[in-house]
Ligand SMILES: NC(=O)C1=CN([C@@H]2O[C@H](COP(=O)(O)OP(=O)(O)OC[C@H]3O[C@@H](n4cnc5c(N)ncnc54)[C@H](O)[C@@H]3O)[C@@H](O)[C@H]2O)[C@@H](O)CC1
């Protein structure tokens with residue numbers, strides 16, 4: 001699913017209005033009807049008090065139009081106009097008139113107004129600011145937002161939590177509505193998924209307001225949201241007459257005394273994601289634990305007992321995954337540099353191999369084209385330097401990826417894969433994954449997918465999705481706290497199978513008999 005910028009959404013609006021020969025208030029009406037239907041389906045006419053806080057732009061207009069539908073269906077509601085400016089939008093005014101025609105009189109809130117009483121079990125609709133926010137809200141509006149946040153009442157935000165910008169971080173973190181649910185028009189906004197702004201959005205859903213499909217399809221966006229629909233076309237089914245050679249030979253290089261587990265996890269993950277053959281390359285101390293715990297893998301050992309001191313092998317890997325548990329000893333650093341001088345094939349770089357790249361930036365130029373780098377935020381910072389906010393982080397990452405022609409996987413909640421100027425935002429995963437070794441498992445999985453013929457970008461996007469999906473399936477059984485990296489691997493099978501599940505068809509509504 002594409003993630004559009006604010007200007008693209010405004011353009012889509014304009015295009016839709018022209019092409020469908022409708023007036024702009026019709027789009028607002030569609031938006032309001034969709035929100036109303038969403039609420040009505042859940043509330044079924046319940047007399048819960050609904051407090052609508054509407055700004056004076058089109059986001060406010062959506063709220064005002066919604067109020068009309070609530071009235072038509074006998075809901076218990078009250079409308080407040082958050083009068084932060086005298087530049088009211090045309091469609092806001094139109095809907096305000098329509099509401100007044102029905103004898104609904106909103107309360108206008110200004111800088112000196114007292115805020116209304118709100119019960120804990122009521123509902124707040126937040127339609128103060130939408131994607132048009134372009135400067136810090138006035139102090140009294142910030143106070144109102146904080147007041148709403150502190151009520152503990154369920155907050156339903158229209159399009160975007162008020163106070164969030166679409167393309168930058170809010171100056172004042174207090175001046176943002178903390179939404180329990182966001183009903184976002186047509187496409188999610190990037191800020192829903194970034195560490196600095198994602199916390200304002202507990203849950204979200206898309207409402208289709210019928211923007212022009214041609215515009216939406218043909219417009220290229222800087223970000224995409226990756227769900228099942230996006231990964232399904234990537235999936236390569238298995239051939240009947242295939243053999244283990246068909247699915248590649250992965251070489252996992254890493255490990256040191258006390259950190260052999262990282263290689264075991266990555267190798268296991270690589271096998272469980274479908275690599276035909278897996279060889280692990282470890283210091284001597286790693287041989288026995290690997291052979292004991294993972295009989296399906298082959299093992300090659302370094303001459304050194306405890307660390308990697310030279311990387312040489314007499315096989316031709318389809319792909320190499322390097323760095324897990326590797327440490328950064330001098331001999332290892334030299335071995336890694338020598339390896340990069342020789343190796344020109346598919347490569348996945350993780351953990352200490354990333355840190356070695358950061359410490360010796362000259363090595364970056366030696367990376368084979370389209371290498372995959374899988375840093376967590378600290379490793380990313382060492383690679384690209386500090387950033388002032390999440391948006392700068394993304395821009396710097398894109399630049400880095402272009403400069404060194406590599407796929408960068410920014411790990412975290414909503415991992416973002418960056419390549420060729422586009423960021424692919426993952427939809428799966430959960431906080432249970434904040435556990436030792438889950439990164440090793442991801443690197444192993446991506447390596448295993450490359451082995452089977454997935455292109456580096458596809459392998460990264462698909463691997464990140466499946467890794468999170470496996471963890472999502474696993475926590476259903478073990479909960480967040482007990483999710484360990486091994487359990488993620490053990491649920492790869494179910495993650496793959498979930499791709500082929502057909503969603504249940506909605507049942508036709510039963511006809512009421514008279
Ligand atoms: N295609 C879509 O997505 C549609 C969007 N609609 C709604 O339209 C919204 C966007 O509406 P607008 O562009 O009118 O913008 P908003 O309603 O978000 O903001 C209102 C106006 O206030 C001004 N403003 C911005 N920051 C301010 C501040 N800090 N203090 C005071 N004034 C400030 C701006 O001039 C802005 O245009 C969307 O979020 C959505 O709710 C719908 O009505 C119809 C279709």
Ligand SMILES: Nc1ncnc2c1ncn2[C@@H]1O[C@H](COP(=O)(O)OP(=O)(O)O)[C@@H](O)[C@H]1O
Pocket residue numbers: 375376411412413414415428429430431432433434435436437438439440441442
């Ligand atoms: N809160 C979270 N929500 C979703 N995924 C997470 C969360 N925390 C961590 N992860 C995922 O878990 C993995 C952690 O990787 P990393 O930090 O390298 O772990 P390790 O070094 O222990 O292997 C990444 O894939 C990351 O996206």
Ligand SMILES: [K+]
Pocket residue numbers: 059126127128129130157158159160161162
């Ligand atoms: K809003």
